[in-house]
Amino acid sequence: MQVEPGGVVEAEAPGGDAVYGRLRRLIIEGHYAPGTRLVEDRLARDLGVSRTPVRQALARVAVEGLVQLFPNRGAVVRTFTHADLVDAYDLRAVMEGYAAYRAAGRISPGQLADLEAAAAALEGSLQQHFPTRQAEVHFLVEHNQRFHNTIIAASGNARLKALLPVVVDVPLQYRSFNWYTREERAVSNFFHRRILQALRAGDADRARALMQEHIYRGRDVLLESLDEHATTGVHQRSSEAQRD
Amino acid sequence: MQVEPGGVVEAEAPGGDAVYGRLRRLIIEGHYAPGTRLVEDRLARDLGVSRTPVRQALARVAVEGLVQLFPNRGAVVRTFTHADLVDAYDLRAVMEGYAAYRAAGRISPGQLADLEAAAAALEGSLQQHFPTRQAEVHFLVEHNQRFHNTIIAASGNARLKALLPVVVDVPLQYRSFNWYTREERAVSNFFHRRILQALRAGDADRARALMQEHIYRGRDVLLESLDEHATTGVHQRSSEAQRD
DNA sequence: ACCTGCATGATTGTATACAATCTGGCTCGC
DNA sequence: GCGAGCCAGATTGTATACAATCATGCAGGT
Numbered sequence: 001m002q003v004e005p006g007g008v009v010e011a012e013a014p015g016g017d018a019v020y021g022r023l024r025r026l027i028i029e030g031h032y033a034p035g036t037r038l039v040e041d042r043l044a045r046d047l048g049v050s051r052t053p054v055r056q057a058l059a060r061v062a063v064e065g066l067v068q069l070f071p072n073r074g075a076v077v078r079t080f081t082h083a084d085l086v087d088a089y090d091l092r093a094v095m096e097g098y099a100a101y102r103a104a105g106r107i108s109p110g111q112l113a114d115l116e117a118a119a120a121a122l123e124g125s126l127q128q129h130f131p132t133r134q135a136e137v138h139f140l141v142e143h144n145q146r147f148h149n150t151i152i153a154a155s156g157n158a159r160l161k162a163l164l165p166v167v168v169d170v171p172l173q174y175r176s177f178n179w180y181t182r183e184e185r186a187v188s189n190f191f192h193r194r195i196l197q198a199l200r201a202g203d204a205d206r207a208r209a210l211m212q213e214h215i216y217r218g219r220d221v222l223l224e225s226l227d228e229h230a231t232t233g234v235h236q237r238s239s240e241a242q243r244d
Numbered sequence: 245m246q247v248e249p250g251g252v253v254e255a256e257a258p259g260g261d262a263v264y265g266r267l268r269r270l271i272i273e274g275h276y277a278p279g280t281r282l283v284e285d286r287l288a289r290d291l292g293v294s295r296t297p298v299r300q301a302l303a304r305v306a307v308e309g310l311v312q313l314f315p316n317r318g319a320v321v322r323t324f325t326h327a328d329l330v331d332a333y334d335l336r337a338v339m340e341g342y343a344a345y346r347a348a349g350r351i352s353p354g355q356l357a358d359l360e361a362a363a364a365a366l367e368g369s370l371q372q373h374f375p376t377r378q379a380e381v382h383f384l385v386e387h388n389q390r391f392h393n394t395i396i397a398a399s400g401n402a403r404l405k406a407l408l409p410v411v412v413d414v415p416l417q418y419r420s421f422n423w424y425t426r427e428e429r430a431v432s433n434f435f436h437r438r439i440l441q442a443l444r445a446g447d448a449d450r451a452r453a454l455m456q457e458h459i460y461r462g463r464d465v466l467l468e469s470l471d472e473h474a475t476t477g478v479h480q481r482s483s484e485a486q487r488d
Numbered sequence: 489a490c491c492t493g494c495a496t497g498a499t500t501g502t503a504t505a506c507a508a509t510c511t512g513g514c515t516c517g518c
Numbered sequence: 519g520c521g522a523g524c525c526a527g528a529t530t531g532t533a534t535a536c537a538a539t540c541a542t543g544c545a546g547g548t
Contacts, residue, residue, distance in 0.1 A: 017501080020303075039529070050503045052296075055531090059264075059300050063307040065406065072509050072530055087403040091342075098338045159331040162309060163410065167403065261531080283499070294533045299501085316500055316539050 019047055020057040027066050027077055028169055034079040038067060064166050080170065082223065089219035092167050093212045095160065096148065100195065100211035103154035104204035111154045112200060118147040119192040126185060137176045140185075147192060151199070151211075178218050180225055187217065263291055264301040271310050271321055272413055278323040282311060308410050324414060326467065333463035336411050337456045339404065340392065344439065344455035347398035348448035355398045356444060362391040363436040370429060381420045384429075391436055395443070395455075422462050424469055431461065 023043070026032055038058065040051045047054065062069045068076050080088075121143045130136035148168075152161050179185050191214040198207040267287070270276055287298045306313045312320050324332075365387040374380035392412075396405050423429050435458040442451040 041529075051530095052502055052504090056300065056303050056501095060303050060307050063304050065403075073511090074530065084402065087401045090401060091339075091403050091407070094338065094342045095335075098335075157331045157334060158328065159335050159411065163335070163407070166407065166410075285499075295500095296532055296534090300531095317541090318500065 017053045017056055019049060019053040020060050022047060023054075023057045024061055024064075024066065027061065032077050034077050036077045038075040038077060040074070064169070066169070080174065082226075085170070085174065085223060085226075086219065088167060088170060089215060089222075092164075093215040093219075095164055095167060096152065096215060097208040097212040099152045099155040099157070099160055099164070100199070101204045101208040102156060103151045104199050104202050104207045106156050107151075107154040107199050111150050112196070114150045115147060115192075115196050115199070118143045118150065119189065119196060122147070122185075122192065123189050126182065126189075137179070140179050141175070144188075151195075154199075174222060174226070178221055180221070184221055188214070191217070261297045261300055263293055263297040264304050266291060267298070267301045268305055268308075268310065268413075271305065276321050278321050280321045282319040282321060284318070308413070310413070324418065326470075329414070329418065329467060329470075330463065332411060332414060333459060333466075336408075337459040337463075339408055339411060340396065340459060341452040341456040343396045343399040343401070343404060343408075344443070345448045345452040346400060347395050348443050348446050348451045350400050351395075351398040351443050355394050356440070358394045359391060359436075359440050359443070362387045362394065363433065363440060366391070366429075366436065367433050370426065370433075381423070384423050385419070388432075395439075398443075418466060418470070422465055422469075424465070428465055432458070435461070 032038065040054050040058070043054045043058075044051045058067060058069070058075050061067050062075065066078055068078050070076070122140065125136070125139055125143075130139065152164055155161070179188070191210060195207055195210045195214065198210055276282065282302065284295045284298050284302070287302075288295045291298065302311065302313070302319050305311050306319065310322055312322050314320070366384065369380070369383055369387075374383065396408055399405070423432070435454060439451055439454045439458065442454055
């Protein structure tokens with residue numbers, strides 16, 4: 001979540017450099033596929049700057065876990081094994097479940113309205129026509145993030161808000177499978193509505209349970225899709241770097 | 245936790261630079277107090293390297309949240325408000341509670357022995373004499389980390405293991421208050437024993453409950469101590485912006 | 489007296505040059 | 519024919535120089 005132009009992790013951290021945000025976005029959106037070797041010189045040319053800010057940005061995304069750094073041997077876009085994805089989603093379920101639990105007692109009317117709007121946008125998108133598949137995924141990701149981010153913000157725990165992007169921001173390439181079928185999207189919308197309802201009622205336990213199930217469902221769909229396609233370089237050996 | 249010389253956050257990331265680990269340690273151990281402005285040139289001289297690796301390291305600790313970066317105005321060691329500490333400990337309770345829950349079904353005999361040893365070391369330290377207060381705190385921190393890290397490792401969730409240091413690694417300055425009184429240390433040891441017992445029995449729910457209470461207790465003691473001392477720049481509102 | 493605007497010093501952001509290290513293939517010796 | 523050691527290319531790690539940006543203090547006008 002939170003992949004804004006100045007896309008930052010720590011709630012505030014506005015700066016450092018814009019290169020960081022650009023690189024982060026490129027990785028998350030899949031322009032550099034998992035397993036790709038990131039040579040500093042090449043990135044520098046791609047981004048139109050020198051190696052210095054590139055190195056900076058690489059160090060930062062490495063802390064987030066989006067790339068792996070090998071001493072004296074450079075950076076590689078992190079590949080996620082099956083187990084990695086399971087771990088990430090399990091953890092996310094715990095953390096966002098906790099966020100929903102806390103949000104139940106604190107969420108403001110304005111935030112409830114935001115949730116309502118995001119849920120409605122996602123529902124409306126089922127009838128909407130998009131020029132490209134990519135545009136559609138972008139739309140879905142954006143409003144889905146809005147929904148989840150609003151709940152996280154409503155939890156009132158700044159640390160949680162700052163930390164969750166690191167858990168959630170897995171390359172889009174993986175996540176896009178979540179909405180592969182219309183049926184799955186309908187199920188997802190169903191959970192959004194139920195979560196919203198629980199938050200309105202102030203039912204913390206139920207909000208958590210629903211959120212956790214919502215996330216677990218996302219995990220299962222993702223893993224099934226990956227197993228079917230079996231491409232996408234999920235189990236790709238890191239030694240094999242794609243040149244372009 | 246995990247403040248080893250090569251101290252890294254991502255489980256693997258061995259390199260990048262050693263400067264990162266050193267800077268990280270300096271901040272965590274309180275050599276640079278919260279609120280201190282970190283001028284690159286000065287750090288470079290302190291660490292005996294040029295500004296380049298220092299910048300690198302600053303970017304990384306900023307992602308972790310140990311320092312705040314202000315564009316064109318440099319870095320400042322992060323100050324923790326009362327609310328920040330509450331948030332961090334709440335989150336830690338959730339995450340480590342989850343770790344304990346999972347560990348209950350998976351922990352190995354070897355890991356149980358490690359826990360036993362760490363708990364025994366902490367208990368023995370009550371009768372032990374230390375040359376300085378600092379040496380004592382170091383000993384306590386080390387074995388306490390060993391205890392907690394073992395459980396986290398036993399949880400079998402790599403992502404959790406990689407992420408927790410970011411939540412837990414708050415400047416030592418704050419944490420050292422946790423063991424201010426002998427009584428508090430005894431209580432802490434009591435919980436270690438009970439947690440160990442629950443893990444041995446494979447009682448996941450109980451392990452989680454005990455771990456959470458253990459952490460909440462740590463939080464309370466810390467906050468009370470801080471309120472009493474009221475020094476330490478906790479509520480320090482330096483010129484820089486508070487969080488949202 | 490106070491506010492505005494500029495000059496100056498300090499500090500960050502970027503680029504480039506060079507040293508250290510690794511990878512891969514080749515030769516030489518067995 | 520085959521393996522150990524070395525040489526060359528590529529790439530990372532570090533240092534230094536320079537440009538861009540910001541804070542501060544002072545002067546001058548209203």
